[in-house]
Amino acid sequence: MIFLLLVFGFNLYTQILQIPDMKKLLLFSIIFLFVIISYSQNAVLKGRITDAQTKDVLIGANVIIDPKTGTSTDVNGKYSISLKPGEYEVTYKFIGYAPEVKKIKLKDGEVRVMDVSMHVEIHTINEIVVSAGKFEQRLSDVTVSLEVMKPARVESMNTTNLDEAINQIPGVEISGEQPSIRGGSGYSYGAGTRVLVLVDDLPLLSPSSADPKWNFLPVENISQIEVLKGASSSLFGSSALNGVINIRTAYPGEKPETKISTFMGTYMRPQRTALVWDRNAPQSMMGTNFLHSRKIGNLDLVVGGNLFSDDSYREKEFEKYGRLNANIRYRDKKIQGLSYGVNTNYMYQDKQEFFLWRHADSAYHQNLSAVTEIQGSRLNVDPFVTYHSVEGHRFSLRSRFYHENYINPDNQSQNSRADQIYSDFQYQKSLTDSFNLTAGMTVAYSEVNANLFGDHYGSNISFYSQVDKKIKRLSLSGGFRVEYAQVDSTQTVSQFEIEHKGKMLLEFPFFPVFRAGANYRLADFTYLRSSYGQGYRFPSVAEMYTTTSLGGLKIFPNSNLRPELGESFEIGIKQGVKISNWSGYLDVAGFYTKYKHMIEYTFGLNKPDTVPIATIDYYGFKAFNIGNAEITGVDVTFAGEGKLFGLPATILLGYTYTNPIDLNVANDSNKTTDNAILKYRFYHSAKGDFEISYKKITFGLSFVYSSFMVNIDKAFEEPIIPYSNIYILPGLKEYRETHKTGHIVFDNRIAYQLSDMIKVSLVTKNIFNVEYMARPGDIRPPRNISLQFTMKF
Incomplete structure (x- = not known):
């Protein structure tokens, strides 16, 4: 390079000799400056950013030189930035970590290696979440209500299915495996959900019934569980009408880790002896799960599995399954910032479900005509x-192939098979340290082959975008989504229409949903937020086409169902708390939710017009768009950690009040009361968990309270045909009249750390052996005790 500059300079020099002296001097000065600038070289600052304690690399950490200059780390935690020689103050930032500031002086052409170890900010309010905006944020900065559950709590409760753990989260209720957030959903007979369940940001719902399968979720590999409350369709799609439950799995740290957990448990006798159906021996349950994770060069590998067997506490009910899963990720050596891989999960199960009791007096005895056994697999x-x-810039393409195949060995008419392909392409860019853009599109296609409702296909395509901007103390968020959905020949009702003089000029068959939110930091650890979101849910194949019968309960199809619409608004405040050696937060939120064309099952006569005489065969349940509903309420959560009497302790308390009003109550004669409250809802709900440790001993206590379920379907309490003696659930009306006070259930756990590797725990659920009902005919388990052994190395 120097040689070329000298040649270039000599040629210019020979020409300059012919120019007058003053002009020569000026031109010489310009050329000299040009040569110096051309020859000077930028310096390079590079390095690797890691967690100071675990030594894990931090992906996406920000390296900030000034408001307009900076970079971020790649999938290997590395960064590199070219700078002019000089003095700089470099700020290293990552969500949930204390910022690091380094002063450096760079020389001409210098390559400076600056590795940085960052320390976690020890505040519950600063937990890192993703679900609120599809990028990492502090819990305190999000504009919506969001709850987080850590894997340690899931493990400590001896969780076999994740719905057990999620039901402990404030504001969430799971009834008959149907999730509901803030009273947004009732009981839907295993078809359809207004709460979208995600695993690693991808939906994991059955293509046929559009409901979550809790035993398929990888309880052995949890990074954390995030629950987003309120309509969230703008980022997550049509099933996120009532909220989102996002299960995030974990990748390996710097050190290999193996975890093995096994337990054995037994159900105790219920207080009411009439419930006992097998007096020979108490029923038992057992299970084992394992997880191994390690880094092999640039390869991240996680392998896990689970075996489970439950004899159940009820007659003609059992569950057995085995599950195997893996997360594999490779960080490309040649292309910096590129990673790719595959996650997979497979389960085989044999399950016999309890659906209808014989009579309330013997509620653990099943109606033998309703016994259903299911065998099959999911992948x-x-x-x-x-x-x-x-x-x-961040580009990602995530896809999911989902397959399920189930048979009923005693009733081939209930066999089913379903396949789904789902893909999400996303672009993300932090335009500045305080401005984030997320945009993407999703495509899904599913096929269902089932004797219950025939062969059907569905397709979906959507486009979404969200921007998040931080202006000093104010965080703003806004997003939208347009979505097209189709089942067979039924498609989304057009929402964008332009007419002129009675003539339709444009029809746009995509359904639009929007959201907006703001979060303002009033003071240190005081955050005021407000948000608005719209939601949308297309009816599932099961709701539209199912024809089946269980005992006296019949289900009829309705292919004319319309999409559900919803919107939610909330205002809340999150106050960080620091008292002595305790830190945590208090969160209070008021919310309003409105639904249009709400889909609910309604009991009645479903006789075709071609049938002249109505018989008992045509009485049953059918999904209808019942009309409009409003839900208002208050959500309060307190979470903290610190020391009690010098011992480390944690606490979580939550209370939710909901007022779920059916705006069409005058037209609804199918409820058990004239009250306007929606069916299968509670006015009051409270959750709590407390844990304290002394040396090698840890003690935990949790509780769940639900008030009385005011309204259910009248058909469950009254004869199927008036003045007859044929009931779906005999004795239910009398049972509910004697159980009107709601219920509170306590669980506790005691763990002893035998060594650095081995822990033994005794877990007791339903300590006081309370008899309570989650949905009509579903009496929950009596006291049960499990002994759990956990080994980590």
């Missing part, structure tokens, strides 16, 4: 590729 395979550019 998901999730390939993905992610690219982080040096300039801070």
Whole structure:
């Protein structure tokens, strides 16, 4: 390079000799400056950013030189930035970690290596979440209500199915495996959900019934569980009408880890001896799960599995399954910032479900005509590729192939098979340290083959975008989504229409949903927020086409169902708390939710017009768009950690009040009362968990309270045909009249750390052996005790 500059300079010199002296001097000065500038070289600052304690690399950490200059780390935690020689103050930031500031002086052409170890901010209010905006944020900065459950709590409760743990989260109720957030859903007979369940940001609902399968979720590999409250369709799609439950799985740290957990348990006798159906021996349950994670060069590998067997506490009910899963990710050596891999999960199960009792007096005895056994498998395979550019652009393509195949060995008419392909392409860019853009599109296609409702296909395509901007103390968020959904020949009702003089000029068959939110930091650890979101849910194949019968309960199809619409608004405040050696937060939120064309099952006569005489065969349940509903309420959560009498302790308390009003109560004669409250809802709900440790001993206590379920379907209490003696659930009316006070259930756990590797725990659920009902005919388990052994190395 120097040689070329000298040649170039000599040629210019020979020409300059012919120019007058003053002009020569000026031109010489310009050329000299040009040569110096051309020859000077930028310096390079590079390095690796890690967690100071675990030594794990921090992906996406920000390296900030000034408001307009900076970069972020790639999938290997590395960064590199070219700078002019000089003095700089470099700020290293990552969500949930204390910022690091380094002063450096760079020389011409210098390559400076600056590795940085960052320390976690020890505040519950600063937990890192993703679900609120599809990028990492502090819990205190999000504009919506969001709850977080850590894996340690899931493990300590000896969780076999994740719905057990999620039901402990404030504001969440799971009834008959149907999730509901703030009273947004009732009981829907295993078809359809207004709460979208995600695993690693991808939906995991059955293609046929559009409901979550809790035993398929990988309880052995949990990074954390995030529950987003309120309509969230703008980012997550049509099933997120009432909220989102996002289960995030974990990748390996710097050190290999193996975890094995096994337990054995037994159900105790219920207080009411009439419930006992097998007096020979108490029923038992047992299970084992394992997880191994490690890094092998640039390869991240996680392998896990679970075996479970439950004899159940009720007659003609059992569950057995085995599950195997893996997360594999490779960080490309040649292309900086590129990673790709596949996650997969497979399960085989044999399950006999309890659906209807014989009579309330013997509620653990099943109606033998309703016994249903299901055998089969589920599989998901999730390939993905992610690219982080040096300039801070992030591209990701995540896909999921989902397959389920189930048979009923005693009733072939209930066999089913379903397949689904889902893909999400996303672009993300932090345009500045305080401005984030997320945009993407999703495509899904599913096929269902089932004797219950025939062969059907569905397709979905959507486009979404969200921007998040931080202006000093104010965080703003806004987003939208347009979505097209189709089942067979039924498609989304057009929402964008332009008419002129009675003539339709434009029809746009995509359904639009929007959201907006703001979070303002009033003071240190005081955050005021407000948000508005719209939701949308297309009816499931099961709701539209199912024809079946269980005992005296019959289900009829309705192919004319319309999509559900919803919107939610909330205002809340999150106050960080620091008292002595305790830290935590208090969160209070008021919310309003409105639904249009709400889909609910209604009992009645469903006789075709071609049938002249009505018989008992045509009485049953059918899904209808019942009309409009409003839900208002208050949600309060307190979470803290600190020391009690010098011992480390944690506490979580939550209370939710909901007033779920059916705006069409005058037209609804199918409820058990004239009260306007929606069916299968509670006015009051409270949750709590407390844990304290002394040396090697840990003690925990949790509780769940639900007030009385005021309204259910009248058909469950009255004869199927008036003045007859044929009931779906005999004795239910009398049972509910004697159980009107709601219920509170306590669980406790005691763990002893035998060594650095081995822990033994005694877990007791329903300590006081309370008899309570989650849905009509579903009496929950009596006191049960489990002994759990956990080994980590």
